[in-house]
Amino acid sequence: MMRDRGDLRETLQNKARDLFALCDPEGKGYATKTDIEALRDEVPLPPNQLHQVFDALDANGDGKLTLQEFTDGFGIFLGIGALPQNNSDAQGGNETEDDDEMLEELLDHLGARNLFTDEEYVREMWSRVRKEDPVMRSNFEKFISKMAADLKESARERSKLQTTLKNRKEDHEAQVQSLYMEMEEQLHSEKEKILEQERRKEQRLRDDLEAELQLKDHQLRDLLDKHAQIESQLEELNCTDSEKKSENVKLQKDRDHLESRLAASERVLHEMKSQLSLLRKRSIDERKKRAQAAIRVSEGIALERENLVMELHHLKEVNKQLQDEKDELTLETVQNMEMRVNSFKENSRIQRRDDDNITEIKLPTKLNNSEVEDQPNDSETAGRVSRTTSLERTLTENHPLSEQERYRNLHMNRMRLLHGSSKWCLLEIQELVKLASYKGFAPTVLKQHLVLL
Numbered sequence: 001m002m003r004d005r006g007d008l009r010e011t012l013q014n015k016a017r018d019l020f021a022l023c024d025p026e027g028k029g030y031a032t033k034t035d036i037e038a039l040r041d042e043v044p045l046p047p048n049q050l051h052q053v054f055d056a057l058d059a060n061g062d063g064k065l066t067l068q069e070f071t072d073g074f075g076i077f078l079g080i081g082a083l084p085q086n087n088s089d090a091q092g093g094n095e096t097e098d099d100d101e102m103l104e105e106l107l108d109h110l111g112a113r114n115l116f117t118d119e120e121y122v123r124e125m126w127s128r129v130r131k132e133d134p135v136m137r138s139n140f141e142k143f144i145s146k147m148a149a150d151l152k153e154s155a156r157e158r159s160k161l162q163t164t165l166k167n168r169k170e171d172h173e174a175q176v177q178s179l180y181m182e183m184e185e186q187l188h189s190e191k192e193k194i195l196e197q198e199r200r201k202e203q204r205l206r207d208d209l210e211a212e213l214q215l216k217d218h219q220l221r222d223l224l225d226k227h228a229q230i231e232s233q234l235e236e237l238n239c240t241d242s243e244k245k246s247e248n249v250k251l252q253k254d255r256d257h258l259e260s261r262l263a264a265s266e267r268v269l270h271e272m273k274s275q276l277s278l279l280r281k282r283s284i285d286e287r288k289k290r291a292q293a294a295i296r297v298s299e300g301i302a303l304e305r306e307n308l309v310m311e312l313h314h315l316k317e318v319n320k321q322l323q324d325e326k327d328e329l330t331l332e333t334v335q336n337m338e339m340r341v342n343s344f345k346e347n348s349r350i351q352r353r354d355d356d357n358i359t360e361i362k363l364p365t366k367l368n369n370s371e372v373e374d375q376p377n378d379s380e381t382a383g384r385v386s387r388t389t390s391l392e393r394t395l396t397e398n399h400p401l402s403e404q405e406r407y408r409n410l411h412m413n414r415m416r417l418l419h420g421s422s423k424w425c426l427l428e429i430q431e432l433v434k435l436a437s438y439k440g441f442a443p444t445v446l447k448q449h450l451v452l453l
Contacts, residue, residue: 017067019070020071023038029067031065032065036050036053037050057070
């Protein structure tokens with residue numbers, strides 16, 4: 001009961017604070033008569049009665065109501081007024097039987113019987129209202145009536161809500177049961193599927209593990225074989241380790257020796273580079289000197305070439321003159337030879353005709369005379385032979401003769417010695433002309449020898 005009373009008091013105090021907040025929206029901490037008129041919508045009192053209530057609650061008469069004054073004074077109307085502070089004060093004011101009967105009749109009339117959980121508190125409030133302010137009795141009755149109506153409405157709504165909640169609970173339980181059954185079936189099917197998948201996965205995993213195990217066994221055998229090979233190689237390496245160490249020592253010595261040689265070679269290379277730079281410098285100087293000398297020589301060659309060109313031009317002119325003279329002499333020589341040959345032939349025909357006429361009469365005498373005439377003297381024959389020999393010598397020096405030609409010349413010389421007649425001179429001239437044309441002698445040389453003959 002004490003707990004219910006405390007809950008009701010707390011509820012009414014919260015209601016009083018809400019009403020005071022309506023009177024003091026600005027948060028000043030107090031309310032005036034003008035501010036109290038804001039409770040007309042919440043409290044079923046006319047404005048004049050609200051003013052009377054305000055004057056009754058304003059104990060100090062300053063025209064202001066604080067929250068504490070409003071709660072203590074105006075709370076009588078709300079049911080919280082100056083509540084009893086202890087059980088002794090609550091029990092101090094005993095209600096009369098008339099008040100109880102009147103309250104019972106009021107509750108029966110309003111239909112509020114058994115609506116209040118703390119009827120003892122309601123009776124106490126009824127007694128205080130009648131004693132302290134009988135005017136507030138009607139308001140209290142209205143308040144009780146309104147509270148009873150609200151409680152009945154709350155009870156009906158509560159019952160309706162309980163019924164709705166019960167129906168919904170039953171529907172919910174049915175839906176939950178249906179869902180539970182469906183979930184059971186789905187779980188069963190999912191469980192079967194999962195078990196089947198797990199069995200398949202397990203089978204695949206088992207197969208994979210077996211294959212992997214076989215592969216690992218094969219790799220292990222390979223590793224064991226490699227390990228054995230590596231051990232054998234390690235033994236071989238251990239055997240050759242000492243040899244490698246000795247070789248390393250030897251190589252280190254060779255390296256030191258080669259490094260010393262390299263240092264010496266670098267020194268020599270440095271010296272050679274310096275000498276090479278010196279030689280390059282000298283070579284450049286010599287090239288410059290040679291270039292200058294070549295320039296001078298080329299200048300001299302150019303001058304000499306100009307001189308030679310001039311001399312060549314002069315020689316060409318001289319050669320042209322000589323060629324003209326050669327052609328003239330050749331033509332003249334040929335004409336003279338033809339004339340001599342023709343005259344010689346005519347003389348020969350006349351001589352043969354005369355010889356034929358006198359052959360029968362003076363053959364011996366004629367023969368002797370012709371031999372004497374035809375036979376030259378010794379000095380003339382020697383001169384002709386010497387001239388012929390000099391001509392042949394000149395021809396031989398300029399144009400060497402073959403063996404057959406030399407033999408032929410020797411035979412002709414012998415015939416000349418034996419016969420010095422004009423007939424042999426003609427033959428000699430013909431042979432010289434043929435030889436000159438064959439060897440290509442100059443006409444001037446041939447003309448000189450013919451004149452001598």
